[in-house]
Amino acid sequence: MTHAVPSSADAPIGVFDSGVGGLSVLRHIHAQLPHEHVMYFADSAFAPYGAKTDEWLVQRALDVTAFLISQGAKALVVACNTATVAAIKAVRTAYPALPVVGVEPGLKPGAAATRNGTVGVLATASTLRGEKFLALREQISTTNGTRFLLQPCGGLVERIEQGDLSGAETAAMLHGFVDPLLDQGADTLVLGCTHYPFVQEAIAQVVAARGANVAPVTLIDTGDAVARQLARLLEGAGLQRPGGTPAHLRGYTSGNAAALQTAFANLLGLHPQVETVQV
Structure with missing residues (x-):
């Protein structure tokens, strides 16, 4: 109809x-x-x-x-x-x-921005299991060899909804999501949920806390x-x-x-x- x-x-x-x-x-x-x-x-x-x-x-x-x-x-x-x-x-x-x-999560701009071919994607579990998302990831990976690391961020939307953008609990949660991506070499992080740009500064602080151990990281907001x-x-x-x-x-x-x-x-x-x- x-x-x-x-x-x-x-x-x-x-x-x-x-x-x-x-x-x-x-x-x-x-x-x-x-x-x-x-x-x-x-x-x-x-x-x-x-x-x-x-x-x-x-x-x-x-x-x-x-x-x-x-x-x-x-x-x-x-x-x-x-x-x-x-x-x-x-x-x-x-x-x-x-x-x-x-x-949609910025897989294409993420692939264009990465310098080492490894892109971390922060998103909800539902987004990361979507057929359209997975098909796009496969298409880009096949075309140019970009490696996408998928990180579901359970609970982060709720913290942002509560207005906690920079508190200790939010920072600890972000470390749990972002650190494993940096450990695997991601030099680009896609903010795959519209809530996440509101903690972009806190994510940047997580990256900065790694100091010289991590190369400059690009954050993608679509x-x-x-x-x-x-x-x-x-x-x-x-x-x-x-x-x-x-x-x-x-x-x-x-x-x-x-x-x-x-x-x-x-x-x-x-x-x-x-x-x-x-x-």
Whole structure:
């Protein structure tokens, strides 16, 4: 079954994630498309997505997409690696007229950035076992010989959701995830979950703690590429909003509205209206 989609250039872009991680993508969208209205949906009542089944993720993505379209969304950004891997095909099938952008771990930019051919991928277990992800890894490895080291980061999303970006527990957790990758020679680390750019500085400190024992390490955040792709799709569909009047940002969450307002303020310095909704 397919559905009609609003197509006004003045309509907002819908962005959703399991929680606050997608704000790292929203940051790039704001920077590149400052004239666009945006709605952000944090599905915090059901976070994290990493432990959910693919069937659940597909249905949840369809439900959230339907809500954002009911609020007038002209385009959709699935700002969650786990949901992209599991559900973006179903969303595109249900809404073929809707410009849809997903986020995926940056295997291609990681392979392009590495100097020694070894790339560590930090992501949720669900992302790392996805068929599309594994097929892309195999394709790149076969083509240029890049070795990808896959590191599931259980519990990290929850710490970021709680706002602990640099505390002792988060630092200890990051050492447990990052040190084994460095031990195996990774000179590039892919941040394969939209939450992880918010601990990028803490990851850099883990690397720095190794001192002269490890070569310079490149960190890959794909949020910028997502915003560029969104801009291309909007231009191609004739849906770019002209400037001249202020753009508005609105937040929705299945969880606690005050918590999302705090995340907007602390992580992005933004103060949009936020409301809790049943989806």
